[in-house]
Amino acid sequence: MEKNINYKFWTVCLIQDGEHVLLLNRQHDHFKGFIPPGGKVDFLESFTEAAIREVKEETGLDVRNLIYKGIYEYVNPVKRDRYIIFNYICKDFSGELIEDSLEGKPVWVHLNEVESLPMQESIRRRFPLFFEDGTFEIFVEWDEQNNREGNVTIKKI
Numbered sequence: 270m271e272k273n274i275n276y277k278f279w280t281v282c283l284i285q286d287g288e289h290v291l292l293l294n295r296q297h298d299h300f301k302g303f304i305p306p307g308g309k310v311d312f313l314e315s316f317t318e319a320a321i322r323e324v325k326e327e328t329g330l331d332v333r334n335l336i337y338k339g340i341y342e343y344v345n346p347v348k349r350d351r352y353i354i355f356n357y358i359c360k361d362f363s364g365e366l367i368e369d370s371l372e373g374k375p376v377w378v379h380l381n382e383v384e385s386l387p388m389q390e391s392i393r394r395r396f397p398l399f400f401e402d403g404t405f406e407i408f409v410e411w412d413e414q415n416n417r418e419g420n421v422t423i424k425k426i
Contacts, residue, residue, distance in 0.1 A: 279354040280320035281307035281341075281392075282332060283399050284362055288380050291366075293327060293373035302387040303378070307354070316355040324359075328375045329367035332359040339405035339426070341395055347413035358399045390418070401425070 283305040284291040292303040306327040310319040317335055324332045341354040366375050378386065383396060391409070398405040404426045412419035 273349055275348070275350045277350070277352045278310040278316065278319075279307060279352060280310060280316055280323055280357065281305045281354055282320040282324050282335060282357045282359055283338075283396075284324065284328070284330065284332065285358060285360050286362075286377065289377045290380060290383065291328060291330075292376055292378050292383075292386070293370065294376050295373035297373075300389060302389050302392070303376070303383075304373070304389065304392055306372070306375075308372075310355075317357070320355070320357050324362075325364075327370045327372045330362045330364040332362045334361040335359045337404065338399050339395070339407070341391065341407045341409075343409050343411055345411040345413055347411075350411075356395065356399070356405075394421070394423070398425070 290305070292305060295301055295304050306324045307320065308323040308327070310316055314322070320335060321332055324330055335357040336359065338356045338358055341356060343352040344350070368374070388396075395405065395407060406424045406426060408422040410419040
């Protein structure tokens with residue numbers, strides 16, 4: 270890897286049960302809204318292992334047979350940060366759903382209701398791609414001067 274670049278790896282795992290998906294109603298810090306479970310990848314942990322662990326921590330569920338869907342990248346050229354989020358979908362799970370987690374309350378949401386939920390733009394942008402054939406790559410260049418997303422490139426693979 271190139272020197273002086275800060276690489277950070279994350280996961281997201283959307284859990285589907287028929288016409289419903291499990292989302293966390295996150296109401297803290299500046300990332301409020303409904304989000305799928307996920308989080309940071311620990312050192313010496315695979316991306317899939319991280320997704321499985323994060324789902325367990327945030328929902329209480331054990332997931333299996335994850336399907337890789339794509340990458341979502343944020344690149345900040347000014348700070349030389351590169352965040353890479355590995356996205357999965359899962360329909361094979363067991364266990365008891367916890368009432369609440371530090372990341373938000375787990376809620377089963379009907380697919381028809383998702384569009385009307387408050388959601389971060391980055392989640393809303395990739396949400397339909399979880400249900401399409403193939404994989405995706407979304408590349409976002411952060412506009413540090415205006416503290417917002419700059420150029421966004423979406424590729425379906």
